[in-house]
Amino acid sequence: MLIRPKSPKPAEQRRVTDLRLGETGTICCLKDPEMALKLLEMGCIPGTQVRLNSRAPLGCPITLVLGDDDYTLSLRVSEAATIFLKD
Amino acid sequence: MAGGEITIDRTASAASAAALEAVAAHLPRNPKGLTRIALVGNPNSGKSSLFNQLTGLNQKVGNFPGVTVDRKTGVSQLTPQHRAEIIDLPGTYSLYPKSLDEKVITDLLYDRTSEQYPDFVVVTADASNLRRNLLLFTQLADLGLPAVLALNMMDVAEQHGVHIDVAQLQQELGVPIIPMNARKGIGVAALKIVIAQTLDAPSVSFYTPSDEMLPMIRQIRYYFNLHNDYLALHYAHQFRHISFLSADDRAYIQELTEQYDFQPTPRQAQETIDRYARINEILLNTVAVTRTERNEPYSNRLDRVLTHKVWGYLIFFGVLFMLFQAVFAWASYPMELIDEGVAWINKLIQTNFHGPLINLLTEGVLAGLGGVLIFIPQIALLFAFIAVLEETGYMARVTFMMDRIMRKFGLNGKSVVPLISGVACAVPAIMSARTIENWKDRIITIFVTPLMSCSARIPVYTVLIALVVPDQKVLGFFNLQGIALMGLYLLGFFAAIFSALALKILLRRKERSYFIMEFPVYRWPRWKNVGITIIEKVKTFVFQAGKVIVAISVILWVLASYGPGNALEQAEAQVRATATQQHLTPEETDNRIASEKLENSYAGLFGRTLEPAIRPLGFDWKVGIALITSFAAREVFVGTISTIYSVGQDADMRTVQQKLAAEKDDQGQPFFTPARAFSLLVFYVFAMQCMSTLAVVYRETKGWKWPILQLLYMTGLAYVASLTVYQLMK
Numbered sequence: 001m002l003i004r005p006k007s008p009k010p011a012e013q014r015r016v017t018d019l020r021l022g023e024t025g026t027i028c029c030l031k032d033p034e035m036a037l038k039l040l041e042m043g044c045i046p047g048t049q050v051r052l053n054s055r056a057p058l059g060c061p062i063t064l065v066l067g068d069d070d071y072t073l074s075l076r077v078s079e080a081a082t083i084f085l086k087d
Numbered sequence: 088m089a090g091g092e093i094t095i096d097r098t099a100s101a102a103s104a105a106a107l108e109a110v111a112a113h114l115p116r117n118p119k120g121l122t123r124i125a126l127v128g129n130p131n132s133g134k135s136s137l138f139n140q141l142t143g144l145n146q147k148v149g150n151f152p153g154v155t156v157d158r159k160t161g162v163s164q165l166t167p168q169h170r171a172e173i174i175d176l177p178g179t180y181s182l183y184p185k186s187l188d189e190k191v192i193t194d195l196l197y198d199r200t201s202e203q204y205p206d207f208v209v210v211t212a213d214a215s216n217l218r219r220n221l222l223l224f225t226q227l228a229d230l231g232l233p234a235v236l237a238l239n240m241m242d243v244a245e246q247h248g249v250h251i252d253v254a255q256l257q258q259e260l261g262v263p264i265i266p267m268n269a270r271k272g273i274g275v276a277a278l279k280i281v282i283a284q285t286l287d288a289p290s291v292s293f294y295t296p297s298d299e300m301l302p303m304i305r306q307i308r309y310y311f312n313l314h315n316d317y318l319a320l321h322y323a324h325q326f327r328h329i330s331f332l333s334a335d336d337r338a339y340i341q342e343l344t345e346q347y348d349f350q351p352t353p354r355q356a357q358e359t360i361d362r363y364a365r366i367n368e369i370l371l372n373t374v375a376v377t378r379t380e381r382n383e384p385y386s387n388r389l390d391r392v393l394t395h396k397v398w399g400y401l402i403f404f405g406v407l408f409m410l411f412q413a414v415f416a417w418a419s420y421p422m423e424l425i426d427e428g429v430a431w432i433n434k435l436i437q438t439n440f441h442g443p444l445i446n447l448l449t450e451g452v453l454a455g456l457g458g459v460l461i462f463i464p465q466i467a468l469l470f471a472f473i474a475v476l477e478e479t480g481y482m483a484r485v486t487f488m489m490d491r492i493m494r495k496f497g498l499n500g501k502s503v504v505p506l507i508s509g510v511a512c513a514v515p516a517i518m519s520a521r522t523i524e525n526w527k528d529r530i531i532t533i534f535v536t537p538l539m540s541c542s543a544r545i546p547v548y549t550v551l552i553a554l555v556v557p558d559q560k561v562l563g564f565f566n567l568q569g570i571a572l573m574g575l576y577l578l579g580f581f582a583a584i585f586s587a588l589a590l591k592i593l594l595r596r597k598e599r600s601y602f603i604m605e606f607p608v609y610r611w612p613r614w615k616n617v618g619i620t621i622i623e624k625v626k627t628f629v630f631q632a633g634k635v636i637v638a639i640s641v642i643l644w645v646l647a648s649y650g651p652g653n654a655l656e657q658a659e660a661q662v663r664a665t666a667t668q669q670h671l672t673p674e675e676t677d678n679r680i681a682s683e684k685l686e687n688s689y690a691g692l693f694g695r696t697l698e699p700a701i702r703p704l705g706f707d708w709k710v711g712i713a714l715i716t717s718f719a720a721r722e723v724f725v726g727t728i729s730t731i732y733s734v735g736q737d738a739d740m741r742t743v744q745q746k747l748a749a750e751k752d753d754q755g756q757p758f759f760t761p762a763r764a765f766s767l768l769v770f771y772v773f774a775m776q777c778m779s780t781l782a783v784v785y786r787e788t789k790g791w792k793w794p795i796l797q798l799l800y801m802t803g804l805a806y807v808a809s810l811t812v813y814q815l816m817k
Contacts, residue, residue: 037355042180056491061500075604
């Protein structure tokens with residue numbers, strides 16, 4: 001279910017996990033409803049800029065920097081994969 | 088805001104206006120006449136620092152009813168005449184609880200009729216991250232709770248180029264705002280003055296439920312006689328988890344939500360988005376950000392080393408090494424002092440007074456008390472380390488690096504610390520599992536931690552290994568005894584992680600596991616917080632686990648000192664009768680008496696009763712007694728064995744070893760064959776033989792279910808493993 005439905009392009013829509021290290025994207029929507037509640041509370045609001053900041057040595061979890069608040073989140077790849085990006 | 092005098096004489100002013108409902112809401116509910124203030128805020132918003140600043144050492148840790156959350160309260164002297172009780176609530180990002188811990192907050196804030204209901208709340212917010220922090224604030228304000236906003240970390244915000252127009256923000260939010268820096272104590276005095284006043288409910292509303300929900304909300308509101316719509320909406324969202332609602336109440340709300348086709352998840356998401364939109368408007372008017380051309384944050388540069396795939400782990404192992412040094416080596420000096428101190432007091436009492444009650448006091452109560460106090464240095468040091476690691480933000484990095492590995496075994500990045508600390512002592516280790524928010528991960532961690540070989544097993548390991556493993560080198564430099572010792576540690580470690588794996592499959596639980604957390608920037612630790620953490624942990628251990636330990640010590644003492652009828656007197660008389668014939672020295676006679684007495688005591692009786700059960704493992708009744716007394720603490724094994732084999736109490740280990748080697752079985756062969764010794768070693772690796780651990784698990788899980796399961800599981804595992812070892816090696 002979409003929290004903020006927007007022309008669905010299921011096949012090729014990028015996720016936060018598709019970002020390269022240091023690359024920035026804009027959050028479009030959150031795909032897992034329950035996860036979305038948590039992510040929203042922690043500041044992952046659609047329209048916010050997000051940067052893939054680092055990966056743990058074994059590839060998971062990852063850290064994201066949100067907006068221009070210099071606020072860093074650490075989350076598992078499976079959790080981050082529910083965050084989709086605008087084109 | 089009303090003036091100060093009115094508040095000081097609160098009861099009188101309230102009595103004169105008792106008819107007014109609005110004033111009645113401000114009546115101090117606490118019978119002692121203290122104002123009740125709840126401290127709420129996001130994690131990492133400086134809430135604990137503020138709590139420590141307000142209350143100092145005037146803190147009490149209790150329990151919230153029914154959940155495994157500590158209820159921290161403290162008394163703060165606001166003005167010379169006015170004291171307030173402060174409740175420190177768990178950190179949360181919103182009023183929609185995601186974990187069991189957070190439910191405590193809603194349970195407290197929903198029920199206006201409760202005796203615990205706060206007069207108002209102090210909301211802490213990180214000024215450098217205001218948008219996310221204000222989400223919780225707006226929810227609290229909409230519940231109609233009188234609130235003060237403590238705008239913390241103003242210095243960090245300034246450094247980031249964030250300028251907040253506090254006066255304007257105060258107007259927009261409709262509550263008093265105190266800019267502060269809780270780490271340094273700046274603004275605490277101003278906050279105290281403000282919270283000593285009577286506060287009105289906030290005048291500004293931040294979110295209005297949409298019209299389509301109103302019919303349902305109003306029905307709930309009038310049915311439960313609630314004071315506002317937003318609270319009624321929360322009832323609709325969370326009726327299943329509100330502990331004070333009856334089954335009928337819940338059924339009523341459920342019916343309504345179905346009737347109006349209320350979809351909680353999208354509603355809640357929409358509310359959050361709407362709130363952020365509103366907060367953005369407010370921030371636009373009140374916050375100016377001057378983007379300074381900044382270098383890359385130092386935290387990021389540090390992280391490149393500290394979470395590096397090689398250096399990161401190496402540094403982590405370095406930190407672990409230090410931790411071990413601290414808990415093993417540094418703690419041993421104060422531990423010896425405590426040991427000697429207790430022994431000295433014991434001797435003092437024993438030389439001056441006599442009688443069975445004195446024995447109970449010295450050998451039962453004081454010995455048990457010594458068993459409690461002896462752990463204090465280890466607990467204090469371990470928690471000093473952990474507190475520093477947490478305060479600096481390094482712990483978040485450890486969790487980050489280890490999560491992937493630990494998750495495979497049903498554990499969590501945060502399980503690393505308890506498991507590793509378990510090698511020193513399971514008691515503080517289990518207490519440190521509290522940082523794991525997820526219930527299932529935490530229970531699994533607590534459950535498997537005692538399988539890690541703790542320091543109390545070392546005396547047992549060394550005595551028995553020295554007995555049956557030859558002291559020789561293999562491949563030129565590996566000491567065989569050292570390899571055996573390492574093997575025992577590895578055995579415990581693998582038992583722990585595979586038990587975790589099994590539990591992961593067995594335990595099914597709906598509570599969803601989130602790893603997502605804020606990644607804090609590196610900071611210098613606040614030593615005051617570290618100190619308070621240490622004191623609090625030690626107090627918790629001494630007063631909560633300590634009670635159980637002393638009680639069991641007393642029971643064990645009674646079992647070892649008394650026997651059925653006059654069996655003990657007869658045993659003593661018999662030894663004395665034969666002593667002169669065998670030309671025993673007085674010391675040897677005493678040892679013989681102690682040994683015979685133990686054999687004829689209730690403990691000895693249990694040992695004999697136990698014998699059929701442990702015979703397949705290769706043990707006899709004497710080992711049985713040692714197994715029973717080991718339950719007080721594993722290291723008691725050596726003392727018991729030396730008493731049973733009538734070695735003097737102050738004998739060093741070599742003589743214990745000689746006695747063990749000299750012990751013969753029925754056929755006159757050495758009793759402790761490699762098969763028997765390894766069987767016993769394996770038993771000590773797995774068995775739950777530590778009442779302190781059980782007591783602390785009881786306290787941490789708030790019930791007997793888990794300690795009992797742990798006792799059965801570990802002892803069962805020990806039995807099967809010992810049986811296998813003995814039967815294969817025999």
